[in-house]
Amino acid sequence: MINDKNSQKIADFIKNWARKHSIWVLAYGTGCGAIEIPPTMTSRYDAERLGVRGAATPRQADVLLITGYLTTKTLKRVIRVYEQMQDPKYVIGFGSCTINGGMYYDSYNTIKVLDKYLPVDVYINGCMPRPEAVLAGFGKLQQLIAEGKANGAQKYKDDHEYYRGNLRKIIGNKYEMPLYNW
């Protein structure tokens, strides 16, 4: 009865419903995009009514929000932060810079495609995306969670070698990172 397929389906449905309505966001705000987060969270757009709330540390967070470009220096820290988050975890790429480099397309020390290093679940396009777009992105993520399709964390575990290989190509072997940060 307990391990039967249908009861598992029901349990997943309830869990996904709770995950969908309670999204705790860790905003990694080095890029210029962080300026759009305060209006999204405060009175004008009020993301808290959807259950979206800020989290203080990676241990408590569900979503890693990468707001804007990542330099090769901060990439290592972001990956450590991502690996410290607890399953289930999701990544939102915020702004054009995370998709194809945006205005930093020919920069020598920023990464262009975030998806090579972290499994991105939802992209929010724009430079900068307005708070409406951010809320729409969260809506898309909620939809994916409800359908059980937001499984970036599983992809990261399965293709760990691929993601780490891409990281090594950029930082070389000068900076030693543990295999996985629990």
Place this chain on the structure above:
Amino acid sequence: MESVGYYILGVIVTIIVAFMVGMTYMGLSRKITARVQNRKGPPFYQNFIDAFKLASKETAIHHGFMHHAGPAFLMVASIMSVLIIPVLNDGKWFPNLNFDGDLIFLLYIMVFGPLGMALGAGQTGNPNSAIGVTRGLSQMVGFEIPWVMALVALMMQYQTTSLVDLMAVQQTTGWLMFSSPFAFLAAVLAMLGMFRYSPFDIVGAPTELASGPVSENGGKYLFTMMSSGSIFAFAKLTLYVDLFMGGADNLIELLIKTFTIYLIPMLYGMVSPRYRTEQAIRYFWGWPLFFGFLALVHAMVF
């Protein structure tokens, strides 16, 4: 009536009621805060969703034994205090384990949880946790003194150390809120620190300390802390109602009285920015301490 099964069932029911009421109050406080800030705000049951999500998260953190035991200490302290505080007058519906001298026992057990949590936070090795623990213990030194003075004044005035006796006194003389007003004032001002809402949220200050002692705890640990926090909130509110507002005869009366008390730290917090540590301690050693002294004098003279 007095069988062991009755007590065990009563304990379980008490804990569940405390959990539900505490969680709902915290959700209502989020909603009311949102309305004060002219937002729509989350639904009042948002905290239940958060708790369920946290409980269903996988948790793979290991920093050592005390780190695992810290949230358990918190939970134990909350459950012990909720079992000792009488929920309704005359022990109706909810059996409890109170005894002579339980007020003194409560004074000890109410700081047991934070101290256990401090040990757990110390082992995580996170600098934010260490700073949060230091701040929390300093703040505790601040508000415990007026709180203890208020309770000692009550004990001296009515020559008893039992909660049930104090509740029985109020059946004849009326609420202690009016017959010993200074003790009530000192205790309410100490409660502002006990609830750790702004301006006394220096322990978990999210923008400053990354939630302080909790910063290395996620998932199921956070769920344990959240539920123990809500149980403890219910215990504290019921204690105030029992001590100063004549207890309650039924659950509806209890809910109205506790929510009235709960509005004090909540509304005070909405209009106040966060204090620094030394400002918070200076606050508690100012007027609350003065009212504590007045309460002692009042208890000795009358």
